[in-house]
Amino acid sequence: MRLRPTRIDAAGVFLLGALLGVAGCRSQAAPAASFNSARPLSGTLTSGDPAALQQDDGQWVMPAKNYASTRFSGLSDINTGNVAQLGVAWTFSTGTVAGHEAAPLVVGDTMYIVSPFPNTLYAFDLSKPGAPMRWRYDPKPLAASQGVACCDLVNRGAAYAGGLVFFNTLDGRTVAVDAATGQAKWTTQLADINKGETITMAPLVVKGRVLVGNSGGEFGVRGWLVALEAASGQVLWRAYSTGPDRDVLIGPNFKPFYASDRGKDLGITTWPGEGWRTGGGTVWGWISYDEAANLIYYGTANPWPWNPEQRPGDNKWTAGMFARVPETGEARWFYQTSPHDLYDHDGVNELVLVDMEMAGGVRKIALRADRNGLLYVIDRTSGEVLSATPFGFVNSNHGVDMATGRLIPVEEKAMKQGVVVRGICTAAPGMKDWQPMSFSPQTRLLYIPHQNICEDIEGMATSYIAGTPFVGASVVYKAGPGGHRGVLTAWDPVAAKAVWEIKEPFPVWSGTVVTAGGLVFYGTMDGWFKAADARTGDVRWQFKCGSGIIGQPIVYRGPDGREYVAVLSGVGGWAGAIVSNDLDPRDATAGNGWGTMMADLKAASTRGGMLYVFSIGGAHP
DSSP: OOBOOEEOOOOOOBOOOOOOOOOOOOBOSSOOOOOTTSSOOOSOOOTTOHHHHTTOTTOBOSTTSSTTOOOEEOOOSSOTTTGGGEEEEEEEEOSOOSOOOOBOEEETTEEEEEOSTTTOEEEEETTSTTOOEEEEEOOOOOGGGGGGOBSSSOOOBOEEETTEEEEEOTTSEEEEEETTTOOEEEEEEOOOGGGTOBOOSOOEEETTEEEEEOBOGGGTOBOEEEEEETTTOOEEEEEESSSOHHHHTOOTTOOOSSGGGOSTTHHHHTSSTTGGGGOBOOOOSOEEEETTTTEEEEEEOOBSSSOGGGSOSOOTTSSEEEEEOTTTOOEEEEEESSTTOSSOOOOOSOOEEEEEEETTEEEEEEEEEOTTSEEEEEETTTTEEEEEEESSOOOSEEEEOTTTOOEEEOGGGSOBBTBEEEEESSOTTOSSOSOOOEEETTTTEEEEEEEOEEEEEEEOOOOOOTTSOOOOEEEEEEEOTTSOOEEEEEEETTTTEEEEEEEESSOOOSOOEEETTSEEEEEOTTSEEEEEETTTOOEEEEEEOSBOOOSOOEEEEOTTSOEEEEEEEOOOHHHHHHHHTTOOTTOTTHHHHTGGGGTTHHHHOBOOOEEEEEEETSOOO
8 A cells, every 4th residue: 555645845741659669779780791892992893892783784783773873774675666565574562561662673693672661671583483582681670660750661772782782771770681691790770769760761882881871850850871881880980961060071172162052160050059950951862973083972851840930041951962972971062952941842862973965065964853843964073053944843943043053932932930822833742752763875865753743831830859740831732733743754954855744643753764675664653564665755565553653663684584674562652651551631731741632542552562573475484
C-alpha cells in the first residue's frame, strides 16, 4: 500500500508515590573487567572499540548508529523496490507495559535490548532460528524510583564497548554487563532519588569513558554530565549545568562565540539568589562526538521552575548546548538556544554532525531540530549559528538575531503568573522532543519525527521541597494548525526548507532510521511501523503492531547474511502516558498537559511491550 505525502514546493506525567528507599553510594558488583579502550588508543583500533565498530553496517553498537548521530545504515538489500515484501522474522515480549523508547543493539551475532522499568537487559542469539534468549540481567532497581519519574518509566537504550554492555537504571545507576555471559562487572550509583533524580538516557562510550547524565528537572534537581571509567565505573569527572565555573568545568580554553555566553561564573550571576542550586539543566538526551576535533556535543534541559517570573535572568547554562573535551570534561564552547526559557523547551535534542557545502565552502556543521521550533545549522568548531529556521508553525518566537545569536521572543505569548496565555505554538514538548531524527548522506536530507501541537498555559508560584514536583505552571495542549498532531518532515538543511512531509494523527514520538536502500523507517503512536521513500515521502510499506511505537528503529545484517529491521513497540512516554498509565482523559491537564488532547489514543492503541524484527519474506528456517 502506498500513501501519498504532502509535497512542499516552495520557499510529565508525574508518577508520585512514597519514597521507600535511599540512593546508596557507589558499589562494585564484581572485579572490574579489563577494557582495551580505557586509555587513549595508540592507533590500532581494537575489535571492541566503538569507533571502529560504528563503521560496520552489519552491527549497531550505539543508539545513534555512530558518533555523528546520523542514524544512517549503509545496507541496501531492503530497498524501495522490494520493501513491500517485508514480513515478521521474529518477535519477543518484554512483559512490561511502560513506554518502550530504547534502540536495540546488535554486536556480532547477538542483539541486546533494555526494557523500561525494571530495566531488564536481554541478549538474543541471532545465529539460531527465532533468536532464542541467551541471557537476561535484572538490575533490580528500587521500586521507589517510579514515584519520582517524570513522563513514564522509560529507558532510551544501551551502548557497547570492549566486551561490555553499558546501560542505566531508573533509580540512578550505571551498570556494565559482560556481553558474553550477562554477568555484571560493576555498578555505580550516580543519582539520588530522594532529590528526585533518575536516569533515563542511553549512555555513550568515548575513549574508554562512559558518559551519563541525569533526569529530574521537574523536581528541581541540578543537572550534570558524568564520565565513568569504562573498566571500573570510577567517576573521572562531573560537569554541572549550573553554578560556578569550577563546577561547570569552564576554564581558560572556554571560548563561546557570542558575547552573552562570556563572563565569569554566569552559572550563578544569571540566576536569582541561590536559584541555580535547584535550576535544572539536566542532561537526559543525546551525546555526539567528533573524533577529529576530539569534542563531545550535548544539550542541557530547561531551567526550573517552569514559571519564569521566579527566575529572572538568562539562567545559564540551561536550554543550550555544550562542546567538551571527553578526557577531562573541559568546556570549549556553549550556545543557549532559549535564554530564560519560557516554555520548558529543553535543549537536549540530538546534534547531528555533518560536513556540508555551504556558501564559502565546506563547513563542519551540527544540526539541531530544537523544541523551540527552529532547525539550527551551527558551526560545530565555534558555536556560531549559521541559520535557524522554523520547521513547523511557530508563533512564540521570531527566530534568532543573527548578530547576537539570541532567540527573539514574542512578548504577548510569554508565560505569565496568574494569567492564562492561549495558543502558544510550540508547546512545552516543543516542535520536536527527544525522538531522534536521521540524516542520509545520499539525499543530504534530515528526516525529522515531530509534533504539531500548541498550548494554553498559566504560570503559578511554587516552592522547592526536595523530591517533590517543582513546576509552577498549569498547561493544556491542543492540536496545531491543520488538526493533525504529528509530522515526519524531510528537511534540506542547506536550502533551509522542507522537501516533503507526512502528516500523522498522533505525534510522531518514535525515532527514524534512514538507509542506503532509499528508505526511512518510523513508527506511529497508533501502532503502524512504516517505510517511506527517502526522496519522495511515498509510504511503501506499513505493518500494524500490537501497541503504539515510540522506540528507535535500527537496521542490521544477521549472521545469515540477510538484512533486518528491528523496533520496540510499546506506547507510553510523555505523549502516551494517558495509555501506559491509564490516565483519565476527561482531565485536560492529565500527564502534565496531554490529557484530553490524547483521549482518542486510548481507542487507537493498547498497552504493550514487544520487539519486532522484520526481513524480506519474513521468518526463515
